[in-house]
Amino acid sequence: MIPDWGATTLFTQGQYKPEGEVLDHLHQRGVSLEESAIVRVVGDGEHIQHVELADGRQTAIQGLYVAPQVTITSPIVAKLKLETVETPMGTHIKVDEFKESSTAGVFVAGDLSNPMQNGTFAIASGTMAGVAAHRALMFNH
Ligand SMILES: Cc1cc2nc3c(=O)[nH]c(=O)nc-3n(C[C@H](O)[C@H](O)[C@H](O)COP(=O)(O)OP(=O)(O)OC[C@H]3O[C@@H](n4cnc5c(N)ncnc54)[C@H](O)[C@@H]3O)c2cc1C
Structure with a gap:
């Protein structure tokens, strides 16, 4: 780019x-x-x-771009045994299209759920995770 x-x-x-x-x-x-x-x-x-x-x-040079890698620091991820995915941008949590993790009932939003760190994507994934969590509570799965 x-x-x-x-x-x-x-x-x-x-x-x-x-x-x-x-x-x-x-x-x-x-x-x-x-x-x-x-x-x-x-x-x-x-x-x-x-x-x-x-x-x-x-x-x-006129500008300098760096390519940092994201690492997960929260102990919650390991405690809940959430599966992760390694990418050139670092580690994120494996989720399905509704942002549900490998552990049923645990929904993940934001940079934690997406290799492309971006404010708009983070907001969108939070919306999806919220909707899906609500749906899971309603339908008990
Ligand atoms: C330098 C930089 C520039 C960027 N520029 C852009 C840009 O121009 N446009 C764009 O769209 N995106 C940009 N981004 C990416 C964007 O900031 C992120 O994608 C977005 O903020 C991710 O939102 P999030 O809610 O997932 O995580 P975050 O914004 O990181 O929010 C997570 C929050 O959780 C808190 N937290 C962490 N652990 C705990 C805990 N145990 N208990 C309670 N709270 C906790 C943290 O303090 C933090 O406030 C940039 C990022 C960086 C670092």
Whole structure:
């Protein structure tokens, strides 16, 4: 998505080597690859000017996007033995289309139930989980 907005460099931090189809796709999208790790982000507190790389070079950039992974910290998930799903974005709880988890009667909403963290999706999933929980109470299943 990011190459749609301008010249893009993928900093792999030396931890990931794109290959095959992924590499072809990055080339098609005009993405430059940088393997040397970013060790410092330099700016004036408001704008980023450049990043310093482990091999001593500096690269000017206008913006920096990171790809953090979500981890589940609540002990409730393990206590209720809810099944989880691993994705490149991290871990979320396995749910069906009505947001019911692998444990009957337990409904999950928000980022916990969705690999695409987004406010609108979180609200929509909360609505679905609420409706489905109410329905389950009415029909006792
Ligand atoms: C930096 C950043 C930028 C983002 N930008 C956007 C954006 O531009 N647009 C967009 O749509 N989405 C954006 N998101 C994603 C969006 O914020 C989330 O998808 C959304 O907030 C998820 O809502 P949620 O209710 O699932 O979880 P949260 O908003 O994380 O709410 C969970 C709440 O539960 C509380 N909590 C946790 N454990 C317990 C406990 N044991 N007991 C009681 N309370 C507890 C937490 O304190 C928190 O208030 C961004 C996220 C981040 C981190």
